[in-house]
Amino acid sequence: MFAKTISTTAFQKTINRQFIRTMVNAKAIVYSNYGIPSEEIKVHKYTIDSPTADGVVLKTLAHPINPSDINQIEGVYPSRPQLAEILGSEIPIAVAGNEALSKVVEVGPDVKDLKVGDWVIPSFPNYGTWRSHCSGKESDYIKIGSPEGNLTKNAAACLSVNTCTAYEMLTTITKLEPGDWFVQNGGTSSVGRFAVQIAKILGYNSISVVRDRPNIEEVKQELQALGATHVITEEQCGSRQFLKTIKQWIGNGQVKLALNCVGGESSSNLARKLSPDGFFVTYGGMSKRPVTFPTSLFIFKNLTAKGYWITKNNFKDLDQKKHVVKTVLEYFRDQKLVAATAEETEIDWEALGDAEVLKFYQDSLQRSKSRKQLIVSKD
Amino acid sequence: MFAKTISTTAFQKTINRQFIRTMVNAKAIVYSNYGIPSEEIKVHKYTIDSPTADGVVLKTLAHPINPSDINQIEGVYPSRPQLAEILGSEIPIAVAGNEALSKVVEVGPDVKDLKVGDWVIPSFPNYGTWRSHCSGKESDYIKIGSPEGNLTKNAAACLSVNTCTAYEMLTTITKLEPGDWFVQNGGTSSVGRFAVQIAKILGYNSISVVRDRPNIEEVKQELQALGATHVITEEQCGSRQFLKTIKQWIGNGQVKLALNCVGGESSSNLARKLSPDGFFVTYGGMSKRPVTFPTSLFIFKNLTAKGYWITKNNFKDLDQKKHVVKTVLEYFRDQKLVAATAEETEIDWEALGDAEVLKFYQDSLQRSKSRKQLIVSKD
Numbered sequence A, B: 001m002f003a004k005t006i007s008t009t010a011f012q013k014t015i016n017r018q019f020i021r022t023m024v025n026a027k028a029i030v031y032s033n034y035g036i037p038s039e040e041i042k043v044h045k046y047t048i049d050s051p052t053a054d055g056v057v058l059k060t061l062a063h064p065i066n067p068s069d070i071n072q073i074e075g076v077y078p079s080r081p082q083l084a085e086i087l088g089s090e091i092p093i094a095v096a097g098n099e100a101l102s103k104v105v106e107v108g109p110d111v112k113d114l115k116v117g118d119w120v121i122p123s124f125p126n127y128g129t130w131r132s133h134c135s136g137k138e139s140d141y142i143k144i145g146s147p148e149g150n151l152t153k154n155a156a157a158c159l160s161v162n163t164c165t166a167y168e169m170l171t172t173i174t175k176l177e178p179g180d181w182f183v184q185n186g187g188t189s190s191v192g193r194f195a196v197q198i199a200k201i202l203g204y205n206s207i208s209v210v211r212d213r214p215n216i217e218e219v220k221q222e223l224q225a226l227g228a229t230h231v232i233t234e235e236q237c238g239s240r241q242f243l244k245t246i247k248q249w250i251g252n253g254q255v256k257l258a259l260n261c262v263g264g265e266s267s268s269n270l271a272r273k274l275s276p277d278g279f280f281v282t283y284g285g286m287s288k289r290p291v292t293f294p295t296s297l298f299i300f301k302n303l304t305a306k307g308y309w310i311t312k313n314n315f316k317d318l319d320q321k322k323h324v325v326k327t328v329l330e331y332f333r334d335q336k337l338v339a340a341t342a343e344e345t346e347i348d349w350e351a352l353g354d355a356e357v358l359k360f361y362q363d364s365l366q367r368s369k370s371r372k373q374l375i376v377s378k379d
Helices: A002-007 A010-020 A067-074 A153-157 A159-172 A190-202 A216-226 A240-250 A264-271 A295-300 A310-316 A318-333 A354-368 B002-007 B010-020 B067-074 B153-157 B159-172 B190-202 B216-226 B240-250 B264-271 B295-299 B310-316 B318-333 B354-368
Strands: A024-031 A042-048 A055-065 A101-107 A119-122 A133-137 A141-145 A181-184 A205-210 A230-233 A255-260 A279-282 A291-293 A304-307 A343-347 A373-377 B024-031 B042-048 B055-065 B101-107 B119-122 B133-137 B141-145 B181-184 B205-210 B230-233 B255-260 B279-282 B291-293 B304-307 B343-347 B373-377
Touching (some): A024 A133, A024 A354, A042 A133, A042 A354, A055 A067, A055 A119, A055 A153, A055 A354, A101 A153, A119 A153, A119 A159, A141 A318, A153 A159, A153 A373, A159 A190, A159 A255, A159 A318, A181 A190, A190 A205, A190 A255, A190 A318, A205 A216, A205 A240, A205 A264, A216 A230, A230 A240, A264 A279, A264 A291, A279 B295, A295 B279, A295 B304, A343 A354, A354 A373, B024 B133, B024 B354, B042 B133, B042 B354, B055 B067, B055 B119, B055 B153, B055 B354, B119 B153, B141 B318, B153 B373, B159 B190, B159 B255, B159 B318, B181 B190, B190 B216, B190 B255, B190 B318, B205 B216, B205 B240, B205 B264, B216 B230, B230 B240, B255 B264, B264 B279, B264 B291, B291 B295, B343 B354
Parallel strands (some): A181 A205, A181 A255, A205 A230, A255 A279, A279 A304, A343 A373, B181 B205, B181 B255, B205 B230, B343 B373
Antiparallel strands (some): A024 A042, A055 A101, A055 A133, A055 A373, A101 A119, A119 A141, A291 B291, A304 B304, B055 B101, B055 B133, B101 B119, B119 B141
């Protein structure tokens, strides 16, 4: 055994493995034109060779369907993968999807930090994650380790967009100290839920604004259980009368940060809650209305308004992304953070025919209009 | 002569001067309640003592009537002087006005940098400038020197608000290099006119947006003669078709800065002209509509929106104010900058009775609604 090991060169190892490994037959959801997603997506089949020396082969465990994934297929998202003749396709295509959790199933001989069974996520957006398997270099992925505590497939698969957005907005725009306040609209959104949890961990107080609804008390209790200090309705946020209550809550505290994913009147009302020199960050525009501010907030209260886009940030600084991922992973493992809820549907990539896979994704796209979807691969 | 000089102490000097000087009888426009300015202003008479050792006595040469002066009397401006029992008044009062050019008429023995005849402006806002004379410490004033080139009374009296605002917004918000672009609305405003002149001096290109009007071609030529690179109407700024023309003008250039004093739709259209990572500064809100931005500019173009308020800035950093005043004074002296036009009306403080002075200011307030007023003291 000893003799055999030292006489085998890396080249021979690779050859051996090519002969002994089972060929990976992969399927991906691709598009070759921009348009209505359910009409443009197609199933593309391809085989995956053995990994290169520094490469890995992955099996997808779970991926969400995010609004930005859909906007990419529609051709209206400013960041998207180029259509190219990849994966043996004779026409230019792109694989749909940006986020996924995958499991390492094979590693090349020079791979250092990953081993078979490890959980990983892509290092970059535009990866093309709606597929059964993929392969790439070790450096294309960030190691997630293995499940522990609250680190479920859902938590890991949706980590790099919503969880990291919430963490980054709370920690990189302005310096909050324990006891400081932030306000946000869209309080029931995934980012909003992560924001109140992370704020609680870091010692920040929060006021989350939500739309009024029949079960508003239930929603308030749910968000307060996650860590929200106070939960108010859009009407309360816009009320001069209710401002007295808010001022009592805040006392001598400072409202240093506002997080906006709604726009329109909601953004004006939110901005009015900021203390002098406060920061207002826009990361979404659910109302489809423009972001609006009273002029006096800029001139007399020295408001600074910025945007936050995790995609741009990821491209800029991979080390920062790795740092943030590591931090929030710890939170999940330590059960300080729980994943946002999603409707999980299992897909059996091997058993389903192409038409069935296509129908599965068309149905999932339809369901994603009313509820966040997580597609989980059959083990 | 020599013997007399060395035997006279500073104390004796002061005593001597108190006896030989003519008592200064001063008048000021004051208010003791907030409300409609023409109804609240009153004439207050008082006498000015000899200056303290480090003090000066000033005669007002000219002062503007600014919108912020009016808003202070209305009680709606966030920065205003406290009402107090000053100038021998038995009830709390404040003197109206923030900006003025004054001439030194008497100096205390320890005054170092000012001499009789020097032009000065107040170091701080809320000074109370609508008056015939005033007195204070040398450090309360910034030396302007004496008239030269384009440094007229108008230029000097209105220097510390509009001229300094234009210079500061162009030079302290973000780093513009020669060849870079900025866009602004309110192109015919005083600040707008200074901005294109200062931009030309510094080598920046500009697009000024103005309201359409019958003599639009005349206005364009006038602003271009001042230094504006291009002048367009609000309609052209909002037109998708016209965007092609603007893109041709800018070519590979960067639009790094937008200056907004209008708000509403004008602000959205202006913001759309910014290059990625651009800065949008609000310093006024003439339309009375809120500042409005398309959400995508924050998220995908990394827009930063801020405010600029010269009053706040002055309180923060007197050295910076002195530096800016010195710089723009040079521009006026070198005839690179010309003052904004104003309607000049002369007041004879000595000859007019109290009722006539009051009527003069009430009429001036009325005229200020349609045109900028500069009140010039009779020599």
